[in-house]
Amino acid sequence: MMYQIINLAVFALLIGLLFKQQNAEQTLSKRVFTSLGLGVIFGGALQLVYGGGNQIISGTLEYVNIIGAGYVSLLKMIIMPLITVSIIGAIIKVKDSGSLGKISGLSISILLATTAVSALIGILVSNLFGLSADGIVQGAREIARGEILETRLTSVETLSFADMIISFFPGNPFADLAGSRPTSTIAVVIFSAFIGVAGLTVMRTHPELGASFEKFINVAQEIVRTLVRMVLSLTPYGVLALMTKVVAGSNYDDILGLISFVAASYVGLGLILIMHLLLVTVVGVNPVRYLKKILPVLTFAFTSRSSAGSIPMNIDTQVKKLGNGESVANFSASFGATMGQNGCAGLYPAMLAVMIAPTVGINPLDPGFMATLIAIVTISSFGIAGVGGGATFAALIVLSALDMPVALAGLLISIEPLIDMGRTAVNVSGAITAGTITSRVLGQADETVFDSDNETDGEAVKA
Numbered sequence: 001m002m003y004q005i006i007n008l009a010v011f012a013l014l015i016g017l018l019f020k021q022q023n024a025e026q027t028l029s030k031r032v033f034t035s036l037g038l039g040v041i042f043g044g045a046l047q048l049v050y051g052g053g054n055q056i057i058s059g060t061l062e063y064v065n066i067i068g069a070g071y072v073s074l075l076k077m078i079i080m081p082l083i084t085v086s087i088i089g090a091i092i093k094v095k096d097s098g099s100l101g102k103i104s105g106l107s108i109s110i111l112l113a114t115t116a117v118s119a120l121i122g123i124l125v126s127n128l129f130g131l132s133a134d135g136i137v138q139g140a141r142e143i144a145r146g147e148i149l150e151t152r153l154t155s156v157e158t159l160s161f162a163d164m165i166i167s168f169f170p171g172n173p174f175a176d177l178a179g180s181r182p183t184s185t186i187a188v189v190i191f192s193a194f195i196g197v198a199g200l201t202v203m204r205t206h207p208e209l210g211a212s213f214e215k216f217i218n219v220a221q222e223i224v225r226t227l228v229r230m231v232l233s234l235t236p237y238g239v240l241a242l243m244t245k246v247v248a249g250s251n252y253d254d255i256l257g258l259i260s261f262v263a264a265s266y267v268g269l270g271l272i273l274i275m276h277l278l279l280v281t282v283v284g285v286n287p288v289r290y291l292k293k294i295l296p297v298l299t300f301a302f303t304s305r306s307s308a309g310s311i312p313m314n315i316d317t318q319v320k321k322l323g324n325g326e327s328v329a330n331f332s333a334s335f336g337a338t339m340g341q342n343g344c345a346g347l348y349p350a351m352l353a354v355m356i357a358p359t360v361g362i363n364p365l366d367p368g369f370m371a372t373l374i375a376i377v378t379i380s381s382f383g384i385a386g387v388g389g390g391a392t393f394a395a396l397i398v399l400s401a402l403d404m405p406v407a408l409a410g411l412l413i414s415i416e417p418l419i420d421m422g423r424t425a426v427n428v429s430g431a432i433t434a435g436t437i438t439s440r441v442l443g444q445a446d447e448t449v450f451d452s453d454n455e456t457d458g459e460a461v462k463a
Contacts, residue, residue, distance in 0.1 A: 007046065007060040011244070014038050015067075018236045028235060029296045035236040036299060039243025046248040057248050064241050071238025074231045075309040080177050082228055082312055083185070083334055084192045085220045090327030091196030092203070092214055100193055100327070102442060107332045110434040111340025112378055114275065118346030118426075119377040121271050123370055126354035129264040133355045185308060189334045228312050235300060235313070242303040246417055258415045261351075268347045269422045276433040283440035289450070293321040294432055301428040302421045307337040307344075310428045318432060323449030324439040332438060336431020343423030343430075344391035345381035349398035350374070356404050376401045391423060 017038070021031050050056050091100065170176050170187035177188060199217070203210025277287040297317045301310040311333050318329035339345075353373050357364040364370075380397040399405070439445040 001059075003050075003056045004059045004063075007056070008063055011042065011060075011064055011241075014042060014240060015237060018240065022233075022236070028232070031236040032239055032296050032299055035240040036243055036303065039240045039303070040247050042240075043244040043247025043249075046244075047250075052250070061245050061249055064244050066241075067237055068241030068245055071231075071234055071241070072304055072306055072309050074234070075304075075306070075312055076179070078224070078228055078231055079185070079308060079311050080179065080188055081224050082315065083188050083330060084177070084195075085217060085224050086315065086326060086330045087189060087192040087334075088196040088199060089217045089221045090325070090330060091193065092199050092217060093326070099442070100197070103328050103331050103438060104335070106438045106441060107328070107335055107434045108340065110279075110437055111332075111336055111342075111430060112381065114272075114279070114342050114430050114433065115340045115346040115381045116374055116378040117275060118268075118272050118342040118430075119350040119374045120370075121268050121275075122347040122350030123354055123364070123373065125264045125268040125271070126351045127364055129260055129267075131261060131264055131351065131355045133359050183338065185311075185334055185338050189331065228316065232313060232316065235296075239300060239303045242305075246303070246421065250418060261355075262415055262419060265347070265351065265419045266422055268351065269343060269426045272342050272347060272426050273429055276429050279433055280436050283437050285436060285440065285450070290322070290436070293317065293450075294429065297432070298425045298429055302425040305417070305420050305424045307341065307424055307427045307431075310424075311337055314428055314431060318435050318439075320449065322432070322436055322439075323446035324435050325442075325444030325446075328439045328442070328444055329435050332431050332435030336427065336434060340381050340434075341394075341423075341427040341430065343426035344420075345394040346377060347426070348391045348419075348423060349377050349380070349394045352395050353398055353402060353404065356399065360404055373398070373402065391420065 018031060018035055021034060026034075046057050046060065167181070167183045168186045168190065170191040172180075173187070173191040175181070176184040176191065178184075181187070199210070199213050202213060277291060280290055281287045294317055297310060297313045300313055301307065304310065314333040314336075315329045318324040318333065319326055324332075350373060354364040357369065362369055376398055377394075380394060380401070436445075
């Protein structure tokens, strides 16, 4: 118990250091990267002093996680209000309901297209590294995970593509605002779009009522934006706790045993990130400046492993740093968190399928197999939210569609947190890429914001 108290005292000192940085008016970006480094050092020190799996580390992380999990919960708290008022407000300001179809259609198309390319990248890096499920030894945890995946498969197999699409519609918008379903985010986006279009109609038919409605939405937007800035100002503390937990709680022996898959995964994720930079370059965006501006939100996504939790910062970054239109930013961030995820739904299932293919007598380099795999991955990524979302369900859908043993996906449980960090960052990068391209193509981008080096309001706010 004494050692836990000492560890927590050190953690409290690190919190104090970050608070001192904030009082010195350091930018949010600098404080986030400082907290990232401190989390790695502190987590590594815990491993070095006590050894992996030690009860002292577990007891320490239980309390450290109060800040990490608490911060993620606060982010989730503001997701639905932010999406609702932002989309309604954006539609009212645009005053053109016809543009909604272009925005959503183009954003979704980009997400799906980049997911297809991500699947191809997954196939290529898996073959390049010679990955195969044959050489992986199953331990007790991996076997248990495989059995769980087998039981989940029955619920996945009963879902059709049509069922997934139907699940997007907000049958009970109040329940969706409470996040009761995996598809609640998409449902809230659709519901908010309907409210926005209805508001436009009222503004045209009853100008006085429409003016009151517009004023109400403007007030609601300002309140929610202030709330978002308050929560985002806590990011350095959340990142410190989250990174400490990841580094201190990892099993490095297991990681070394699967180092080839880890390396292949990050090579693939790096190639996807390069693809994103090339795509924004095509629409006239400076890739270096672009990467610098989105790095803080990618860092948060990396440490939190939450695409949904990154939505507030995603939207804030698109609007205030990249100059993307509000409606585009909200649609791309919301859709990108629940469909077409380049890392979780594109790269990862494709890599697993290539690894498992030789065990069932399939040549992973066969052109027919590759084409089928890419098609299944792309279609499945559109409806992952309908069955719970995330890389695990993406793998279940793809492997079951290919008639492959899904239990083998449990072999990678030991390194799941490590590779999931990179996958989540790439998911968010894909959503921002879709928003940036859509804004430029539709002429809804503010170049002066992108060219500006001024810090955003979110970076200037104090907790």
